[in-house]
Amino acid sequence: xxxxxxxxxxxxxxxxxxxxxxxxxxxxxxxxxxxxxxxxxxxxxxxxxxxxxxxxxxxxxxxxxxxxxxxxxxxxxxxxxxxxxxxxxxxxxxxxxxxxxxxxxxxxxxxxxxxxxxxxxxxxxxxxxxxxxxxxxxxxxxxxxxxxxxxxxxxxxxxxxxxxxxxxxxxxxxxxxxxxxxxxxxxxxxxxxxxxxxxxxxxxxxxxxxxxxxxxxxxxxxxxxxxxxxxxxxxxxxxxxxxxxxxxxxxxxxxxxxxxxxxxxxxxxxxxxxxxxxxxxxxxxxxxxxxxxxxxxxxxxxxxxxxxxxxxxxxxxxxxxxxxx
Amino acid sequence: xxxxxxxxxxxxxxxxxxxxxxxxxxxxxxxxxxxxxxxxxxxxxxxxxxxxxxxxxxxxxxxxxxxxxxxxxxxxxxxxxxxxxxxxxxxxxxxxxxxxxxxxxxxxxxxxxxxxxxxxxxxxxxxxxxxxxxxxxxxxxxxxxxxxxxxxxxxxxxxxxxxxxxxxxxxxxxxxxxxxxxxxxxxxxxxxxxxxxxxxxxxxxxxxxxxxxxxxxxxxxxxxxxxxxxxxxxxxxxxxxxxxxxxxxxxxxxxxxxxxxxxxxxxxxxxxxxxxxxxxxxxxxxxxxxxxxxxxxxxxxxxxxxxxxxxxxxxxxxxxxxxxx
Numbered sequence: 001x002x003x004x005x006x007x008x009x010x011x012x013x014x015x016x017x018x019x020x021x022x023x024x025x026x027x028x029x030x031x032x033x034x035x036x037x038x039x040x041x042x043x044x045x046x047x048x049x050x051x052x053x054x055x056x057x058x059x060x061x062x063x064x065x066x067x068x069x070x071x072x073x074x075x076x077x078x079x080x081x082x083x084x085x086x087x088x089x090x091x092x093x094x095x096x097x098x099x100x101x102x103x104x105x106x107x108x109x110x111x112x113x114x115x116x117x118x119x120x121x122x123x124x125x126x127x128x129x130x131x132x133x134x135x136x137x138x139x140x141x142x143x144x145x146x147x148x149x150x151x152x153x154x155x156x157x158x159x160x161x162x163x164x165x166x167x168x169x170x171x172x173x174x175x176x177x178x179x180x181x182x183x184x185x186x187x188x189x190x191x192x193x194x195x196x197x198x199x200x201x202x203x204x205x206x207x208x209x210x211x212x213x214x215x216x217x218x219x220x221x222x223x224x225x226x227x228x229x230x231x232x233x234x235x236x237x238x239x240x241x242x243x244x245x246x247x248x249x250x251x252x253x254x255x256x257x258x259x260x261x262x263x264x265x266x267x268x269x270x271x272x273x274x275x276x277x278x279x280x281x282x283x284x285x286x287x288x289x290x291x292x293x294x295x296x297x298x299x300x301x302x303x304x305x306x307x308x309x310x311x312x313x314x315x316x317x318x319x320x321x322x323x324x325x
Numbered sequence: 326x327x328x329x330x331x332x333x334x335x336x337x338x339x340x341x342x343x344x345x346x347x348x349x350x351x352x353x354x355x356x357x358x359x360x361x362x363x364x365x366x367x368x369x370x371x372x373x374x375x376x377x378x379x380x381x382x383x384x385x386x387x388x389x390x391x392x393x394x395x396x397x398x399x400x401x402x403x404x405x406x407x408x409x410x411x412x413x414x415x416x417x418x419x420x421x422x423x424x425x426x427x428x429x430x431x432x433x434x435x436x437x438x439x440x441x442x443x444x445x446x447x448x449x450x451x452x453x454x455x456x457x458x459x460x461x462x463x464x465x466x467x468x469x470x471x472x473x474x475x476x477x478x479x480x481x482x483x484x485x486x487x488x489x490x491x492x493x494x495x496x497x498x499x500x501x502x503x504x505x506x507x508x509x510x511x512x513x514x515x516x517x518x519x520x521x522x523x524x525x526x527x528x529x530x531x532x533x534x535x536x537x538x539x540x541x542x543x544x545x546x547x548x549x550x551x552x553x554x555x556x557x558x559x560x561x562x563x564x565x566x567x568x569x570x571x572x573x574x575x576x577x578x579x580x581x582x583x584x585x586x587x588x589x590x591x592x593x594x595x596x597x598x599x600x601x602x603x604x605x606x607x608x609x610x611x612x613x614x615x616x617x618x619x620x621x622x623x624x625x626x627x628x629x630x631x632x633x634x635x636x637x638x639x640x641x642x643x644x645x646x647x648x649x650x
Binding site: 061063064068069070072075076078079082083085086091092093094095096097098103110218219220223245248249252253274275277278279 | 386388389393394395397400401403404407408410411416417418419420421422423428435543544545548570573574577578599600602603604
């Protein structure tokens with residue numbers, strides 16, 4: 001493969017001119033441009049983009065940190081990100097880390113090593129203090145509310161969204177409220193747990209430890225929740241579930257066991273998923289697609305603008321009333 | 326930021342020695358290694374990985390071409406890919422192209438430009454002949470059966486899988502068989518359409534143009550299919566659907582309209598999705614996770630081995646009998 005020096009020699013121009021032609025720089029005469037392009041064709045030259053990145057200091061690539069891709073929550077955020085990335089002609093480097101801190105740090109090291117122009121963190125096992133250290137190397141945007149940090153964020157307020165859902169259930173006359181959650185120790189998950197405990201304590205509604213059910217990740221976990229409920233001595237009359245697909249699993253299993261929704265058990269879900277629309281699940285819409293799209297637009301502005309202070313964008317959630325409450 | 330030349334000067338070693346230390350090369354004396362590492366710490370040196378890639382000719386990055394990420398089929402293949410990529414410490418560059426050929430060509434150009442070590446094509450709008458031209462620049466693996474091409478592939482035989490599903494329905498006594506498909510002009514989709522037409526022609530079973538229903542992408546499209554069926558003068562008594570989530574939408578809507586499954590309408594789906602397991606949908610398992618994992622392992626071997634001829638790996642499908650046939 002010919003290199004840039006050889007092209008300059010054959011075309012009879014300077015290396016600078018070749019470089020300008022390759023980068024579509026305006027200040028090159030028609031004749032010289034034609035000579036360079038002709039030579040390139042002759043020599044079948046291919047640019048080594050690593051050299052281009054080295055020279056320009058830009059890669060037009062952004063890394064995305066997330067634990068896994070095949071869950072609705074993550075895949076819809078990435079869909080929002082990817083649509084904007086395509087419009088802006090940026091590459092997304094998918095860094096699926098399974099919540100392993102050492103893997104997430106490696107991704108942040110890519111920013112330090114100039115392999116990428118920025119990092120979008122959809123969900124992470126790292127503490128905000130650790131992430132802040134890397135803001136020296138380039139823009140970082142999280143899709144979680146981490147407080148007013150030195151990196152940007154786009155988020156919904158999980159505490160208030162979750163409380164809103166609980167208030168909605170209580171206002172409808174349900175006073176024995178259970179709770180289904182994904183992983184126990186996530187940052188958003190911890191916030192929702194606080195919202196649940198705080199609300200029950202303040203309103204003096206009954207609280208039973210067994211009414212908090214964790215590790216509800218899939219539809220089938222939702223179906224398993226039904227059986228746990230059926231085996232309880234005292235059963236909740238309503239349940240808030242952080243994921244419509246888990247709620248769907250519970251509802252489908254409930255039909256098989258003639259448990260009526262909402263008469264025997266009211267349900268409010270999260271995420272406004274298509275399966276929830278079909279089953280008429282009352283849900284909290286947390287604007288996942290929009291969250292991904294906004295995260296990209298923020299990081300794109302920071303890469304291509306003057307940097308500026310971090311942006312903290314709060315998106316509004318809404319309760320969508322359907323048939324399960 | 327200090328560069329490699331400055332480190333060499335301060336540490337009193339050659340540039341080659343610094344480079345060897347950075348790349349964990351074995352032939353460096355203990356003393357020199359210590360001097361370099363000490364100097365790096367002193368100067369707070371960060372490697373520019375673009376320079377490393379330029380020197381090594383390897384990026385440890387693989388591009389993945391797919392139209393969108395938030396559908397089960399694609400997200401599970403990518404999950405399989407990503408698990409293997411994490412184990413092998415490779416980066417996946419997610420190139421979501423919305424089936425635009427010009428975008429897909431840009432990704433293949435990344436291979437030519439040495440920005441990546443290989444390309445995995447999950448689903449594409451490009452013709453196999455076009456993809457073949459790029460095999461000169463590095464390994465390419467598709468997750469579709471493209472015949473014995475100059476690039477590798479891992480696939481299930483959609484023609485025979487689909488026919489097997491139709492034979493299964495016919496053997497169970499269903500002779501008026503409809504068909505729901507995603508996009509009309511995909512390569513796998515075209516194969517399935519041929520399988521459907523061929524089977525009905527060979528067995529002389531009734532064929533009605535309106536029994537082929539296209540653009541069934543989401544759960545809600547499945548619900549809409551129910552209404553089309555209800556409005557038909559002559560309705561099929563069974564239907565084969567390329568996606569369990571679409572089948573789920575149809576089944577949930579059917580319950581609302583007291584259409585009994587399978588008594589009034591038998592259903593066989595595709596993909597073995599969790600929602601299908603819950604609803605007891607008879608389905609064809611096409612090993613999506615395994616397909617992603619195998620695609621990665623093939624490309625990894627080709628990048629790190631001697632290249633060798635393309636690999637064509639056929640995975641086996643299976644019919645999972647449940648309650649809807």
